[in-house]
Amino acid sequence: MSRKKHTAPVTICWLRRDLRLSDNRALQMAARSGHPVLCLFIFDRDILDPLPSDDARVGFLHRELDAIRAELEQLGSALLVKHDTVASAWAAICDEFAVKQVVVSRDYEPYARERDEKIYDYLKDRGIEFKGTKDHVIFEKNEVVKADGTPYTVFTPYSRKWKEHYRLHPPADVPDPGPGDFYPCAPLPFPTLSALGFKPSPIAIPPKVLNTALLNTYATRRDLPAVAGTSRLSVHLRFGTVSIRKLYAQAVRHSDKYADELIWREFYQMILYHFPHTTHASFKPAYDRIRWLNDEKQFAAWCAGTTGYPLVDAGMRELNTTGFMHNRVRMVVASFLCKHLLIDWRWGERYFAAKLLDFDLASNAGGWQWAAGSGCDAAPYFRIFNPTAQQERFDPDFAYIKKWVPEFGTPAYPKPIVRHEDARNRCIAVYRQALTE
Numbered sequence: 001m002s003r004k005k006h007t008a009p010v011t012i013c014w015l016r017r018d019l020r021l022s023d024n025r026a027l028q029m030a031a032r033s034g035h036p037v038l039c040l041f042i043f044d045r046d047i048l049d050p051l052p053s054d055d056a057r058v059g060f061l062h063r064e065l066d067a068i069r070a071e072l073e074q075l076g077s078a079l080l081v082k083h084d085t086v087a088s089a090w091a092a093i094c095d096e097f098a099v100k101q102v103v104v105s106r107d108y109e110p111y112a113r114e115r116d117e118k119i120y121d122y123l124k125d126r127g128i129e130f131k132g133t134k135d136h137v138i139f140e141k142n143e144v145v146k147a148d149g150t151p152y153t154v155f156t157p158y159s160r161k162w163k164e165h166y167r168l169h170p171p172a173d174v175p176d177p178g179p180g181d182f183y184p185c186a187p188l189p190f191p192t193l194s195a196l197g198f199k200p201s202p203i204a205i206p207p208k209v210l211n212t213a214l215l216n217t218y219a220t221r222r223d224l225p226a227v228a229g230t231s232r233l234s235v236h237l238r239f240g241t242v243s244i245r246k247l248y249a250q251a252v253r254h255s256d257k258y259a260d261e262l263i264w265r266e267f268y269q270m271i272l273y274h275f276p277h278t279t280h281a282s283f284k285p286a287y288d289r290i291r292w293l294n295d296e297k298q299f300a301a302w303c304a305g306t307t308g309y310p311l312v313d314a315g316m317r318e319l320n321t322t323g324f325m326h327n328r329v330r331m332v333v334a335s336f337l338c339k340h341l342l343i344d345w346r347w348g349e350r351y352f353a354a355k356l357l358d359f360d361l362a363s364n365a366g367g368w369q370w371a372a373g374s375g376c377d378a379a380p381y382f383r384i385f386n387p388t389a390q391q392e393r394f395d396p397d398f399a400y401i402k403k404w405v406p407e408f409g410t411p412a413y414p415k416p417i418v419r420h421e422d423a424r425n426r427c428i429a430v431y432r433q434a435l436t437e
């Protein structure tokens, strides 16, 4: 006799970066498996344990999962939650349930790919099918490639081909599962945030709505950090609490510029898939010869927002306080770190990874390598943002700066830690040396 607690055959839909029940491709696929579907989320100890106890992203995950749990219970099913290492969670799940199939949305990050390969093998040994589907992006892997089948490494031709592909192969509308598709069971235990070792963070999560008025003014307001001109949906795209297909379909009706930004996101996911080493090594190998100065004191000033460059400082303080930084300012602070301070882009990338609510390995490494000049389709190394000129252009009345750096303009505000012209010349010399060696 089976010692399993649940003996009825079940398909598990393992949620990871697709935290929603509506327009979720993995869930739709699971519903067609022929077995009732039980949704699962694993709070992965390997990811969670190193995080600080007030990490806002964990609180956000917990809140979104609680909403999913309530929705599933309304449907007479439940959310299975584990707080464990992934391998040990799966061993327990296979002990408890008569698992026939597991369905996931594919994740293109190296850690996730390795994890999924191990789970695939583990399940295969037990005769359980493990299936992946595309949900996180509209086009993945080799769907948008050059005529010779190789991946694009420049955005503009990629986006042209992407749009053509979208016109020819728009994502199909697939029905969501109904109540009869879910595994009927009593509610399952749902850990509190404190049981996971976390506490609520004071950081607020932006709402998951995109209004048409914002889209209509996006092209003209998106570069102004003092105004609410961008959607703040990045955290929702990162965790899949909104559907990229629905978002793109809405965006493209009102703003080509906004639609293009969503394609930048797909571009970086595609780059990560084909060039996974670019999370820790330069896309253009010659850039790994740069002799970074890596001055720890200057790095600390950059992190704290005390460089004496008000736009840089405002951005870093916005990040430290809210877990968000405006895209224009991300470009300025990243360029300042790599080029003015000659600090390795990986230091900045890791700092952003720790602080950003929307941290996403593909876009973050992509953005950092763009700023350092080492990435695919990056800013040329001799193009060095002048933080003062950027402020004059994008925050001309200092509204953003005054919000985040209240002591700006008083004696309490620090003097610049480097002189722009000196830093610029030094950067060009150091880069040129590395690239001509």
Ligand SMILES: Cc1cc2nc3c(=O)[nH]c(=O)nc-3n(C[C@H](O)[C@H](O)[C@H](O)COP(=O)(O)OP(=O)(O)OC[C@H]3O[C@@H](n4cnc5c(N)ncnc54)[C@H](O)[C@@H]3O)c2cc1C
Pocket: 222, 230, 231, 232, 233, 234, 235, 237, 238, 261, 262, 264, 265, 268, 325, 326, 327, 328, 330, 331, 334, 352, 356, 358, 359, 360, 361, 363, 364, 365, 367, 368, 371
């Ligand atoms: C150094 C650096 C690091 C970055 N790190 C991240 C990161 O970890 N996670 C992240 O999601 N974005 C990152 N970005 C890209 C961009 O800054 C953010 O996506 C954007 O600021 C999020 O705000 P929003 O949702 O209001 O964007 P909107 O302007 O409303 O754009 C809509 C969506 O398009 C996507 N998008 C916009 N700009 C970009 C871009 N340049 N690259 C890729 N996708 C984009 C995002 O998903 C965003 O939510 C980084 C950019 C730079 C320069």
